[in-house]
Amino acid sequence: MQWFLANDKRFLFHIEMNNKVVGYCGGFVPQKIGDGSASGMFQFAFNEAVKGIMKKPWLIFNEEVRRMYPFLWRNIKRKIFRNANATTVVNTHTVSTFAPHTGLVVIGVHTDYRGKGILNELMQYFDEKAKQYQCSFAKLSVKQNNTRAINAYKKFDWQIVEELGNTYVMQKNYSVNA
């Protein structure tokens, strides 16, 4: 959560009903290629992650963690060398198409409140933020088996634009002057 609040290119908001959080959403505006939310959060919370692993070292062999080894190793190197020698492998065609956009990083509605319009309010406020940042489009990734989320995004004009492993990248375009 602190990562979201650490600079003004990131944001996190929530909706309360009867003093209870019933929905939340967070995003950011990447500043360059490779400026991803997962890497950013990992770098930001590096010390906490190390402490966590020291307390529960067996987690290193957890299947989910094992799948993240390449990502973790890349970020550990970045952290140790403080970006001096860290390289990011990027496709040259991606560099030329990089454009300012807002990334939707997290969104959730409390189980008791799903299908009751909370998502509508979250999406509306997210769109406002994206426009405030003068972004002409927004992006998110969603697991391909998360049908409910995919259907929900489609209702709000998000479209699948790319398939990466077991996730879809979805995009929503804005008219910046609107």
Ligand SMILES: CC(C)(COP(=O)(O)OP(=O)(O)OC[C@H]1O[C@@H](n2cnc3c(N)ncnc32)[C@H](O)[C@@H]1OP(=O)(O)O)[C@@H](O)C(=O)NCCC(=O)NCCS
């Ligand atoms: C994704 C999430 C934020 C959507 O909010 P929601 O209130 O559930 O969304 P809605 O019910 O308004 O819309 C979901 C749409 O999916 C469809 N849907 C409903 N239940 C579904 C189900 N069980 N399976 C597949 N599709 C479903 C419907 O088309 C529905 O729209 P409609 O009924 O209004 O036509 C919420 O389900 C959630 O918090 N999920 C867990 C966290 C999560 O997956 N976040 C996204 C990570 S990328």
